[in-house]
Amino acid sequence: MWTMSVQVIVCVRGQGTCGSRNVLFGVVPQRGFCMTAAGTVIDGKVEARRKGKDGSGVRKRGVDGRVRSFEEIPNTGRSGWVNLVKFWREGRFRQLHKHMERTFKNLGPIYREHVGTQNTVNIMLPSDISELFRSEGLHPQRMTLQAWATHRETRQHSKGVFLKNGEEWRTDRLQLNKEVMMSTAVKRFLPLLDEVARDFCQMLRDKVEREGKGEEGRRSLNIDPSPDLFRFALEASCHVLYGERIGLFSSSPSLESQKFIWAVERMLATTPPLLYLPPRLLLLIGAPLWTQHATAWDNIFSHAEARIQRGYQRLSSTLSRGSTVGAAGGQYTGVLGQLMEKGQLSLDLIKANITEMMAGGVDTTAVPLQFALFELGRNPEVQERVRQQVKASWAQAGGDPQKALQGAPLLKSTIKEILRLYPVGITVQRYPIRDIVIQNYHIPAGTAVQACLYPMGRSAEVFNDPQRFDPGRWGDNRVEGKRGRGADGGEGAGFRSLAFGFGARQCVGRRIAENEMQLLLMHILLSFRLSVSSTEDIDTTFTLILQPHTPPRITFTKL
Numbered sequence: 001m002w003t004m005s006v007q008v009i010v011c012v013r014g015q016g017t018c019g020s021r022n023v024l025f026g027v028v029p030q031r032g033f034c035m036t037a038a039g040t041v042i043d044g045k046v047e048a049r050r051k052g053k054d055g056s057g058v059r060k061r062g063v064d065g066r067v068r069s070f071e072e073i074p075n076t077g078r079s080g081w082v083n084l085v086k087f088w089r090e091g092r093f094r095q096l097h098k099h100m101e102r103t104f105k106n107l108g109p110i111y112r113e114h115v116g117t118q119n120t121v122n123i124m125l126p127s128d129i130s131e132l133f134r135s136e137g138l139h140p141q142r143m144t145l146q147a148w149a150t151h152r153e154t155r156q157h158s159k160g161v162f163l164k165n166g167e168e169w170r171t172d173r174l175q176l177n178k179e180v181m182m183s184t185a186v187k188r189f190l191p192l193l194d195e196v197a198r199d200f201c202q203m204l205r206d207k208v209e210r211e212g213k214g215e216e217g218r219r220s221l222n223i224d225p226s227p228d229l230f231r232f233a234l235e236a237s238c239h240v241l242y243g244e245r246i247g248l249f250s251s252s253p254s255l256e257s258q259k260f261i262w263a264v265e266r267m268l269a270t271t272p273p274l275l276y277l278p279p280r281l282l283l284l285i286g287a288p289l290w291t292q293h294a295t296a297w298d299n300i301f302s303h304a305e306a307r308i309q310r311g312y313q314r315l316s317s318t319l320s321r322g323s324t325v326g327a328a329g330g331q332y333t334g335v336l337g338q339l340m341e342k343g344q345l346s347l348d349l350i351k352a353n354i355t356e357m358m359a360g361g362v363d364t365t366a367v368p369l370q371f372a373l374f375e376l377g378r379n380p381e382v383q384e385r386v387r388q389q390v391k392a393s394w395a396q397a398g399g400d401p402q403k404a405l406q407g408a409p410l411l412k413s414t415i416k417e418i419l420r421l422y423p424v425g426i427t428v429q430r431y432p433i434r435d436i437v438i439q440n441y442h443i444p445a446g447t448a449v450q451a452c453l454y455p456m457g458r459s460a461e462v463f464n465d466p467q468r469f470d471p472g473r474w475g476d477n478r479v480e481g482k483r484g485r486g487a488d489g490g491e492g493a494g495f496r497s498l499a500f501g502f503g504a505r506q507c508v509g510r511r512i513a514e515n516e517m518q519l520l521l522m523h524i525l526l527s528f529r530l531s532v533s534s535t536e537d538i539d540t541t542f543t544l545i546l547q548p549h550t551p552p553r554i555t556f557t558k559l
């Protein structure tokens with residue numbers, strides 16, 4: 001169907017594409033250049049990255065031998081306000097992922113959309129996405145969540161990396177990377193995540209024994225595990241970030257923590273409509289939507305503030321006793337302690353970033369875990385394969401969680417496969433810093449371009465049998481789809497698994513999230529057999545993150 005992926009080299013020296021307006025960075029320099037199809041503008045040279053199918057290196061020209069203009073990109077209607085009304089009327093905010101999938105089917109692999117104040121170009125093929133990321137520059141930029149930024153500005157809070165750009169972003173980000181992304185940091189926090197995952201499983205085993213059916217030692221319990229998974233994710237985040245256990249697996253978890261979970265839920269649910277409306281105007285007219293959103297953020301901030309204060313006092317007293325803070329007497333005290341010890345970020349910036357990580361770290365891991373338990377439950381053969389690998393690896397690892405994960409690559413593939421089918425963030429956005437050509441259309445620098453992960457993950461052009469849950473597809477050199485070749489180095493290799501984003505701006509919590517989810521699945525698979533009563537697909541809803549419409553029920557049977 002999509003035959004528009006014509007590879008073209010067109011010299012446009014002095015033609016319309018030169019000197020195009022760059023909405024972010026001013027005007028693109030008027031220099032002679034060539035363009036490659038799905039290709040970056042390259043100064044005076046032709047980039048011969050891909051050869052034609054016959055290996056001759058000769059590229060096919062577009063139908064009429066020219067790069068098409070930006071205006072020619074298929075679009076979903078020119079009036080942003082008419083589209084906004086349609087979105088409201090048809091409830092598309094909550095079904096944005098399905099709307100995107102449908103629109104690609106109708107318009108082909110690239111389209112423009114104008115909704116309210118937002119203008120985007122949407123793409124979904126790995127080779128096109130790779131082109132976008134090649135042009136992201138040293139300070140990659142996503143579309144700003146203006147509502148979040150307005151909250152920080154009106155409450156005089158500092159912004160963390162999520163909301164910053166340019167050199168300011170990079171300075172903070174390099175400091176955070178040392179504490180959450182680098183392998184030395186992972187080694188430090190992995191035992192904390194493992195401890196929480198084990199405690200969760202113990203809590204679940206007790207619950208199954210207490211409330212389950214069947215003979216003793218083999219009991220089964222059918223539950224919606226989502227409230228427990230949210231508690232797990234919050235407990236894990238607090239342990240890694242503040243170095244503090246907050247006792248959420250006890251029989252009476254604190255109301256304060258439950259309020260935090262509700263606040264994050266409310267903040268996420270009120271964000272999508274605010275993407276298309278000017279928050280300052282809503283603030284001015286006292287719109288209830290804005291008030292709900294800002295109040296949810298206030299609750300998130302006060303939860304984080306209380307914990308950071310406590311952490312600060314604890315760490316200051318340790319410091320005054322003369323120990324090294326981050327390692328308080330040899331003991332790791334979490335990301336907060338590490339950042340304080342290093343002293344490279346001001347306390348204000350530490351607060352801003354820790355609060356962002358708290359807000360970004362709970363639902364994003366709790367929700368994929370729900371999907372993972374469901375898919376493993378409805379695919380018993382896959383579940384057994386993963387369990388066998390996990391068991392063997394666990395037996396070899398002698399209790400070392402890092403070794404155990406390294407020996408069970410299917411766990412990692414399971415997470416990748418879950419995020420392919422249910423990407424938490426349904427798009428990753430960038431503003432290319434130079435003019436690019438995608439699908440033979442000219443895209444000026446500074447255009448908001450979205451890589452649409454949900455439609456890509458479910459496209460037969462990109463993945464074989466895309467509806468099938470098959471972690472094994474990530475493990476070998478399998479060639480996947482017509483357009484998404486795997487490890488064979490073909491088109492778009494490396495750009496099919498983008499749930500955590502890409503490059504320097506990718507998710508800063510990625511290592512925490514991956515390890516947290518893998519460890520929990522590992523301990524669950526060692527303790528329980530999972531099953532589901534219905535193998536029907538789960539209905540999904542978009543509330544800034546992709547969620548099940550109704551959380552699935554899972555049967556946990558003790559092994």
Ligand code: HEM
Nearest residue numbers: 161162357360361364424425500501502505506507509513
């Ligand atoms: C499965 C879990 C998660 C997924 C799928 C996910 C996904 C993403 C994505 C797609 C981005 C944008 C990346 C880009 O623009 O290239 C992002 C950014 C971010 N995420 Fe996550 N995330 C997850 C968990 C977490 C966790 C656990 C934390 C905190 C500990 C976190 C904190 C952040 C922050 C602060 C950013 C902004 C980074 C920056 O702009 O430099 N995320 N995440």
